[in-house]
Amino acid sequence: MKFSENWLRQHVRIDADRERLAAALTAIGLEVEEVAELGGTLDGVTVARIVECAKHPEADRLQVCQVDTGRERLQIVCGAPNARPGLVAPLATIGAQVGALTIKAAKLRGVESHGMLCSAKELGLDEDASGLLELPDDAPIGTPLAEYLGLPDARFELKLTPNRADCFSVRGIAYDVAAALGAQVEPLDVAPVAARSSAALPVELHAGADAPRYCGRVIEGVDAGVPTPVWMAERLRRAGVRPVSFLVDVTQYVMLELGQPMHAFDRDALRGPVGVRRARDGETLTLLDGREVALDGEFLVITDAERAVALAGVMGGFDTRVTGATRNVFLESAHFAPSAIIGRARRLGMHTDASHRFERGVDPELPRLALEYATRLILDQAGGTPGPVVEAALPEHLPRRACVRLRRARLARVLGLTIGDDEVERILRALGFEVSADAEGWSVRAPTRRFDVAIEEDLIEEIARIHGYDAVPATLPQGTVPLRVASETRVDEDELRRHLAARDFLEAVNFAFVDAALLEAWDASAQAVPLANPLSAELAVMRTRLLPGLVAALARNVARQQTRVRLFELGRVFAAGADGEAPRETPRVAAVACGQADAEQWGLPARAVGFHDLKGDLDSLAALCGATLEYRPATPAWAHPGRAAEVLREGRAIGFIAELHPRLLRRLDLDHAVVAFELDLEPLLSRPLPRARAGSKYPSVRRDLAFVVAETVPWSALEATIRAAAGPSLRDLVLFDRYQGKGVETGFRSLATGLILQEESRTLTDRDVDTAVAAVMSALEREHGARIRS
Incomplete structure (x- = not known):
């Protein structure tokens, strides 16, 4: 936000100098990025008129001008393309200082010149160096330029945070300055302009809460060709806005001073009532800049009886713009909900002052005041006959001012100091x-205008920033800090991170936003939560799984010649809630690996990482919480058939472990096999309370059992059968051999297990052991068709 210092001081009378003003603005959160002094060294620069122009005899691009200074006529050699008889422009006389240049009498190509006609850039007033600074024809010749333009002055540029939409106007900034420097904002005297004609356009609202207020007024017989007054044009320039034409400049001026964007239509180009509605799919509109844009139902448009005539909150339409030939004007001033405007200009590759303000929030009570103010400015300069103000409003959709409680004790506790009641009330009222x-x-x-104040903490922040953060004492904390003992029934997330890092994984942190196409490639787009205002198409939806982003990170590493990549991530995934409920968040842990199973070394033969390598990592992770995981064959869409399993803990499915499907690898442009797992995090964080137990003093007995079973029967099912059949005497079960080949028919495999049996109160007999082994073999044969290997 740029503004003129003199303009601000008209709204708030303060004794502070420029340096103190800049320091106060930054201290209260309105960071001053730049202060540019304007017109501080214009002694000797006056208003002058070019009387005659003749071509320079020795230079095609130079003219010899006769210039009237009000006291004498001087000969000036000038190269500006807009130099012409009758032009009023600044003249730096001999001895004047213009930037680093001291003006002296000189000869240019043999012709004497007794001064210099100046551009705005040469005077340090603007960046425009295309020609002489053109002043109004009625500017008093001979008057010092600084006096005529209201100089010296300074241009302030503020870096505003998005929550301070109220400070996108000079008057909004004035309130903060008044509070910080112990002043009061000057009253704004805007008396309603009485209607002198019945000319009016009906106003209709068809967008509900998106556009709850719209004001309009017809002014007939306006002289649109009048020049913009110098004081207004200069304030616009110093605010970074280039004057265009009087009617356009008035709307810009009111927006900068009060904060209310406005638009002026050519009344004669409008047909029928004016309304606000949602755009129709495929509807087109030619904007003021000449571009034709295609709209959809996300946009708001201003309409007449036949068509869309403006893009609400963003830009007016080309066909209904005001020109020098306009005689009847329709002024509009409206309130649009931020949610209806935010992101719309960006979708069209645009950014306008109006959209910048409406996106952040504009005072809903300002439209009528701004309309009256703009009407008065137009009548004073361009004449005309005003009609009545026509207002349409939906009071139920207008923001309401809530009453917020500020407790004295709470204020003191949060800030750590006591601020007097008088000071608190002074700050808030200012x-x-x-x-x-x-x-x-x-x-x-x-x-x-203060959309950002809704709760008690907002008021405390207002008191703190105006009173001064430097006034908050540095007080050491007192009392004892309670110690929290970590629960033995819960594993800390950092412990999981350290464990995975110790197993040679690197932690990755990915965006929670992903490309919708990436989720579709993983068949994971169901229940995806789209963002209302994404930063880009690649970050358009919330992730439903960790693996898509994690494998994308792996692919980027592989593309950069990393042959062995092992990554893990702890994060949240999101799923759309039912019936308008908030999205569900689920903490997950995931890991991916590709390349060699072991880091490069000479002691072991090289081999590619496989399913069981990652399963070993997962089992070790589960051991942290004392869990025994179960694995059940499964084939999610992204997994390689026959190389995937569902992971269960205590019978509850908590995730998957698998090698990625070759089709998915091709789509992700990966040439290496990739193994991965993704599990719900919560089941891995809870563990049973450890309990000490004395070991049995009786010896254990081991019996090895080899049997043949169909290879389609998973070991997890066999293990469950053995444990159930062996009974409570079984202390441990070891699978120590697996064989397929000669002596074992095709489609079967031989498994050798060790059953370790032990009792707490007695020594087991051979009969006890034989009974247990027989029960195991009987159960295996009955449930899985297994037979003892001969």
Whole structure:
């Protein structure tokens, strides 16, 4: 936000000099990025008129001008393309200082020149160096330029945070300055302009809460060709806005001073009532800049009886623009909800001052005041006959000012110091708040322009920033800090991170936003949560799984010649809630690996990482929480058939482990096999309370059992059968051999297991052991068709 210092001082009378003003603005959160002094060294620069122009005899691009200074006529050699008889422009006389140049009498190509006609850039007033600074024809010749232009002045540029939409106007900034420097904002005297004709256009609202207020007024017989007054044009320039034409400049001026974007239509180009509605799919509109844009139902448009005539909150239409030939004007001033405007200009590759303000929030009570103010400015300069103000409003959709409680004790506790009641009330009233004191504190109503004040902490922040953060004492904490003992029934997430890092994985942190096409490639787009205002198409939806982003990170590493990549991530995934509920968040842990199973070395033969390598990593992770994981064959869409399993803990499915499907690898442009797992995190964080138990003093007995079983029967099912059949005497079960080949028919495999049996109260007999082994073999044969290997 750029503004003129002199303009600000008209709204708030302060004694502070420029340096103190800049320091105060930064201290209260309105960071000053630049202060540019304007017109500080214009002594000797006056308003002058070019009387005659003749071509320079020795130079095609130079002219010899006769210039009237009001006291004498001087000969000036000038190369500006807009130099012409009758032009009023600044003249730097001999001895004047213009930037680093001291003006002296000189000869240019043999012709004497007694001064210099100046551009705005040469005077340090603007960046325009295309020609002489053109002044109005009625500018008083001979008057010092600084006096005529209201100089010296300074251009301030603020870096505003998005929550301070109220400071996108000079008057909004004035309230903060008044509070910080102990002043009061000058009253704004905008008396309603009485209607002198019945000319009016009906106004209709068809967009509900998106456009709850719209004001319009017809002004007939306007002289649109009048020049913009110098004081207005200069304030616009110093705010970074180039004057265009009087009617356009008035709307810009009101927006900068009050904060309300406005638009002026050519009344004669409008047909029928004016309304606000959602655009129709495929509807087109030619904007002021000449571009034709295609719209859809996400956009708001201003319409007449036949068509869309403006893009609401963004830019007016080309066909209904005001020109020098305009005689009848329709002024509009409206309130649009930020949610209806935000992102719309960016979708069209645009950024306008109006959209910048409406996206952040504009005072809903400002449209009528701004309309009256703009009407008065137009009548004073361009004449005309005003009609009545026509207003359409939906009060139920207009923002309401809430009453916020500010407790004296809470204020002192949060800030760590006591601020007097008088100072608290002074600050709040200077900011435009309504304050009512009571025994415990205050009841406060924020002005309608302050969208950012809704809770008690907002008011505390207002008091703190105006009172001064440097006034908050540095106080050491007192009292004892309670110690929290970590629960033995829960594993800390950092412990999981350290464990995976110790197993040679690197932690990755990916965006929670992903490309919708990436989720579709993984068959994971169901219940995806789209973002209302994504930063880009590649970050358009919330992730439903960790693996798509993690494998994408692996692919980027592989593309950069990393042959062995092992990554893990702990993060949240998101799924759309039912019936308008908030999205569900689920913590997950995932890991991916590709390349060699072991880091490059000479002691072991090289081999590619496989399913069981990653399964070993997962089992070791589960051991942290004392869990025994079960694996059940499964084939999710992204997994390689026959090389995938569902992971269960205590019978509950918590995720998958698998090698990625070759089709998916091709789509992701990966040439290496990739193994991965993704599990719900919560089941891995809970563990049973450890309990000490004395070991049995009786010996254990081991019996090895080899049997043949169909290779389609998973070991997990065999293990469950053995444990159930062996009974409570079984202490451990070891699978120590697996064989397929000669002596074992095709489609079967031989498994050798060790059953370790032990009792707590006695020594097992041979009969006890034989009974247990027989029960195991009987159960294996009955349930899985297994037979003892001969």
